[in-house]
Amino acid sequence: MPSFDYQALNTSGKTVKGTQIADSAYSLRASLRAQGLTPVSVSEVQMAHQQASAWWQASFWRSYLPLKELVLLTRQLATLLEGGLPLAQVLSILSAQAESKRLGRLLTHVHGQVQEGQSLANAFRSAPYRLPDDVVAMIGAGEESGNLTVVMARLADAIELREQVSGQMKGAMFYPILMLTLSLAIVVFLLTVVVPKVVVMFTHMKQSLPPLTQGLIAVSDWLANWWFALLLLLLVAFGVFKWLLKRDAFRLRWHRLLLRLPLFGKLLTESNTARWARTLSVLLNSGVPAVEALRISAQVLSLLPQRLAVDNMAVQVREGVPLYRALAESKVFPSLVRYLVESGEASGRLPDMLGRVAHHYEVSTQALSASLVKLIEPVLILVMGGVVLLIVMAILLPIFAMNQLVG
Numbered sequence: 001m002p003s004f005d006y007q008a009l010n011t012s013g014k015t016v017k018g019t020q021i022a023d024s025a026y027s028l029r030a031s032l033r034a035q036g037l038t039p040v041s042v043s044e045v046q047m048a049h050q051q052a053s054a055w056w057q058a059s060f061w062r063s064y065l066p067l068k069e070l071v072l073l074t075r076q077l078a079t080l081l082e083g084g085l086p087l088a089q090v091l092s093i094l095s096a097q098a099e100s101k102r103l104g105r106l107l108t109h110v111h112g113q114v115q116e117g118q119s120l121a122n123a124f125r126s127a128p129y130r131l132p133d134d135v136v137a138m139i140g141a142g143e144e145s146g147n148l149t150v151v152m153a154r155l156a157d158a159i160e161l162r163e164q165v166s167g168q169m170k171g172a173m174f175y176p177i178l179m180l181t182l183s184l185a186i187v188v189f190l191l192t193v194v195v196p197k198v199v200v201m202f203t204h205m206k207q208s209l210p211p212l213t214q215g216l217i218a219v220s221d222w223l224a225n226w227w228f229a230l231l232l233l234l235l236v237a238f239g240v241f242k243w244l245l246k247r248d249a250f251r252l253r254w255h256r257l258l259l260r261l262p263l264f265g266k267l268l269t270e271s272n273t274a275r276w277a278r279t280l281s282v283l284l285n286s287g288v289p290a291v292e293a294l295r296i297s298a299q300v301l302s303l304l305p306q307r308l309a310v311d312n313m314a315v316q317v318r319e320g321v322p323l324y325r326a327l328a329e330s331k332v333f334p335s336l337v338r339y340l341v342e343s344g345e346a347s348g349r350l351p352d353m354l355g356r357v358a359h360h361y362e363v364s365t366q367a368l369s370a371s372l373v374k375l376i377e378p379v380l381i382l383v384m385g386g387v388v389l390l391i392v393m394a395i396l397l398p399i400f401a402m403n404q405l406v407g
Helices: 025-034 047-058 067-082 087-096 101-115 120-125 133-145 148-202 211-245 248-259 264-285 290-300 304-318 323-330 335-347 350-406
Strands: 003-009 015-021 038-044
Touching: 003 025, 015 087, 015 101, 025 038, 067 087, 067 101, 067 148, 087 101, 101 120, 120 133, 133 148, 133 264, 133 290, 148 211, 148 264, 148 350, 211 248, 211 350, 248 264, 248 304, 264 290, 264 304, 264 350, 290 304, 304 323, 323 335, 335 350
Parallel strands: none
Antiparallel strands: 003 015, 003 038
16 A cells, blocks of 8 residues: 655644555545544655665664664553554554654554554564564564463563663763763874974974883874874774674674673673563563573573573473573573572473563662773773873973973
């Protein structure tokens, strides 16, 4: 069906704009009036624009839907589905009342795909903005099991918790990142602006300069003349690193190295464990079979060693091995997880125990991130203070020498 751009007035006289799929412009006008809107203009989206949109949807460069908008989307879907409304009607309502153009565009696409017979999960997979793979997989599992409403409600809760933890960690890291950025800016300013002006005075001196000063002048000259080469080198190095991360062998070695780092490795392990346990708990509570739940929950893990371990656990569980034993053999999750899972399997309350695991490590992750920030701040101050001290000493040493000659 074609898409139409429309402009209408609401009951308050405010202009409402959007894009919606409809059989015709006439049916869209009727739909807008039924929603209490007065149509002002309705125009069909041109085919070239639709083709460009389709190309963008298939493109690798699709951006992810921001986490805050994903929380809003899942919560609204869950609320309306719990109200007993049909899925197509829910999508139509949400696309007409979307709070942002990005969300409106995504919902319009999903609504059109569902009306054409596509599943909700497949509609999200081809949407203009990407959703996390584990979220799409959980929606698909909910559709296949017939528990979409239950899955969406639990998924909304899980994503809200994920957004809270993510926001707290970003807030904790904001100050160290700001401090590092300002410190680097100060050092670059000193080397490219202050040092060259001071060096002019040193050129009239007939005595040799201290090695520290000579080194500072060399660094300043190189940075002033070759800054673009340094920038290009950094960009190339970043591109090569990103390309290597797409190769499983390199990514596996890199992730194993990260896991061996003191404190930071523990933070990564526990944050991934919390996210995995929360996802697995939601899936099992929604009636998804254990093997399928393990396969889907593996997608939420950003660390390849843990993801491979969960995939292997799914194979073992399919063969009849208890989950706690498969966990113990994986050796990539904290030992506490194994004991709580064993207790949950024995008592028949595995989803609840996984929820406790998730809560425990979410709290632990917040405490660890706070500790990491407290450790990083003095280290940054000492390092950047030392760099600035070296620059100041390199400038002052020749001046002291000149004063001694004069004296």
